[in-house]
Amino acid sequence: MTTSQPSAPEPGSRETPCAGQDPTAYTPSDLDRKIAAAFPGVVVRKDLVKAVKGNAIVPTYVLEYLLGQYAATDDEATIRTGIEQVRSILRDHYVHRGENRLIQSRIREKGRHRIIDKVSVSLNERQDIYEAEFSNLGISRVEIGADMVREHPKLLTGGVWCICDIVYAHSGDPKEVPWRLHSLKPIQLSRLDLTSYTDTREQFTTQEWTDLLIQSIGFNPEMLGERTKLLHLVRLIPFVERNYNLIELGPKGTGKSHIYSEFSPHGMLISGGEVTVPKLFVNNANGRIGLVGYWDCVAFDEFAGRKKRADRALVDIMKNYMANKSFSRGVETLGAQASMVFVGNTAHTVPYMLKNSDLFDELPEQYHDPAFLDRIHSYVPGWEFEQIRGEMFSTGYGFVVDYLAEVLKSQRDLDYSDRYQEYVSLSEDISTRDRDGIHKTFSGLMKLIHPSGRAGADEIEALLRVAVEGRKRVKDQLLRIDGTMTPVRFGYSTGQGWRAVSTVEEEEYPELYHRDGAGDHDGTVENARAREAGSSRGAASPEGDGVRREPRRTAPELREGSFSFTEGRRGFSYDRFFGPYLRGATRIEIIDPYIRQPHQARNLTEFLETVAKVTDRTKEVAVHLITKPDTTAEHARKQVENLEAIKNNTRVAGIAFDYAFNDTIHDRSITADTGWLIVLGRGLDVFQPFDTSWFDLRLRQQIYRQVKEFTITYVRRGDRA
Template identity: 30%
Template structure:
């Protein structure tokens, strides 16, 4: 994207954005929420993501407009009773030991442990409470099978048994998505209104970003709408690389620092328990330079196979397919012009992640250094013109539902062909996948004009893949048999 495009201001003025509030409520009704309600509630300070906090708001104090003092007090009182603080694990366990039942808002995950000669054991894990072996009934697992896949957030009622703790009841977060209605709703907005609505739904103030910066923020959604979309974002500290992934969906797992092992990512060969790439829709490695990788050669070898064909295996003992997207977030150094110090952008990554066979399988590189550092001025606030967005739990589920809509892939296959006598096949596949994803995000109804598709889907796709191609071209002469610049016919 050229400098002129980077500096193009947002096309909607303040009045147009202000007028859009009523339209969003009219079209989406109860699925819309005033994004100012969330920071006023202070719920995220209790360690819960936005998609959970907005569900709490709708459950406890439903309504539109700013959060009143009375509503804020009611929410905080509810949170004090139901959301456990970091130092309250032992208090809750003490209450259970006294025979009390306890209700808590927490993520709940279940697993079935098979043992030779014994009945299968079903256990629930409540990570916020430090409980890893609570009893859970078959009926709850049948009603909520996602508890066995990636876990679910909800209100859990716990009671004590003679030999432990039992999950007595579970009220999950509910978000119903009708994709046809979502597409029909898109037809009520022009493109600039829709992009502004998407950004507001993510918690950003669209008027604070240029058109190109808006596109970069929307590109962070690509792994949600596209199966096996693998991205890398490089940026200095403080640009909010993980902000979207933390707050968009329980089907996105963010790993920030700590130990990362083949068992965590792929499969635990001892127990047969599948790792994160098998159980989530998107797995994000944040602050990758600070992570501690156990057996890095095995990890990068397994990742190369997975990123190429979507198959998960480890030593040939177990094998399964997954459509999980894999995202790497890393910090890089900038000069006084806010440009990367190093010409080779991946030079600051751990050495085993600089291998060209690995990088080639990453679809796109997001230039996060072109985004401003995250601050309250960039988020929806009291001075924002557009404050109404889609509820985070509904929005995240709608994006993930678009994975199953293959019309955009067909459209991109027909209309995206790289120029040159001998285009590199992975470049063409990647550009098509990125363009199809951007079409799902911006044109879920499948009705872009040819000019819109080229400007808002194909051009960004070329830009993001070109940055990966530049790394490969610099690192390995094998790639120089192909043309350097990516263009479409």
């Protein structure tokens, strides 16, 4: 007997061209056409980057710079020609490390050759000249003019990708280097009209603009929930906000360091164990300033690792810099504007860390220090990101990353931190340091999503909640580490009253989040516990589904009320939240307009699996579905095929399933002859997309899937059979 694999991608989703496919075989969406028309010359199809990159170990912004020159159009013939030009440039001018001797020979034979390579410069103090080193070409001590170094000072700190003309001129002197640098051009756009960028933004809705930004950093927005999109954008804040301190810890393979290595020529990614005080801040021996003086963002990769050791002097000077934007060099104090980012992998799950330590547990001992951690403005929950899969990459239009990087750099002079004050006011309990973190995160998100600084009250509140949550996550963990700190009421007041802010993991694991039952004294934790226990706003807490909890709670009496889930939370299952209300049912009606795509048919099958678990096997259960027909003939045919297959395959469980179509339905609900009506905000489609491989535990265990934001309302009816 053969077993069929889950199908992917689903109808309606963009398909990334596979290896060997024509990269121009692509149908743009309405948003893509709008992007191409609004930003001619500064957008590029993101799938083309992968198509031309091949084995070249070259940053994305280098490739997009070239594609922006030759393929920034929606004309397929021009794209095809542009791709070939870019491939030709990479083939003829990009220096592969393994071919450096061949390129050196080519320069010698031709006398002159143009290359693309990473160039770094150092000062030869004995001869009082600057000398360039070419990373892939493998040559050094190439004299470079002081004017060129003054024009491009980042050549002195870590190197810059450049297009260079190299000349070979052997003089016969064995002490003299034969290489000459004829010209050098850093790979970056030369023009930027920030006013035009800001004005053109107004042609897009907030959702369209957010999707454009997500496509610009390389991801398919159709595969991400709204909360996940915002968390992706938080990763960009260090480029748009000065002196912003961000940390992200989470599982491997979620793209934590991608933004800082590939996105911008103004960012530097370094290994957490390969930095020293002279390299990062200042070299006292020669007075040369370090990385923070030249880069907008300095990111530390592989920062986690409890066994790692860090220089205590480095930690101390870093703490001072993160708090005061300055550092000392002997008796002199210097300032800088570089943001600091710390990314690392976690070895344990969130509930394990909450039970046994804290969410900073993976950091080296020297950094697991309240004084250091208190300077972090926001903590990005890396465990909320999916591991990167092929279908998650964008095939649509996005900004050439170097163009967007220049926009973000120019916005660092702006300050939108007070734009929420017209609509809401933060809790007075929030300290100055907490408030600074919230302000910086909010200001950064405003610059990214609303560059004009203007937005509606609901949009502003959504960004403020993300900002408050990011700082709250830091502070709540500090309370675990340092018992002398005072708990804070994180939230804000609006015209409708007080609104507490909680973290997703706080709602998901309320019994683990606050040690010794200590909450944050604003009702957040108590309400979360009440929701879990079924008493918040009268909500019911359905029976358990095998989730490991400590202590395991007894299922309470079913009650009327509402139950809310925030986006990204785990722990939801049909067994737990539907099963208790369907137990013993003989007739069930489902109204859900959207049982169309394969994953929605899977949801329906899993719901019927729950019905089979909680109903009497000796009796037949009638389940009737009312849904809308799909709008296209081919998809409608497939919809009927799926429903007929479900109808045939559920008979083995004693379920008599049938269905009907209705074009006018809108509301979503489940009605059972047990006397309960379950009103569903999103219907059965509450789960975010995930890998449907048989090897993914989420395929069989709903509790490990992340959910979208939704509500369930339980209503007791008087017509129990």
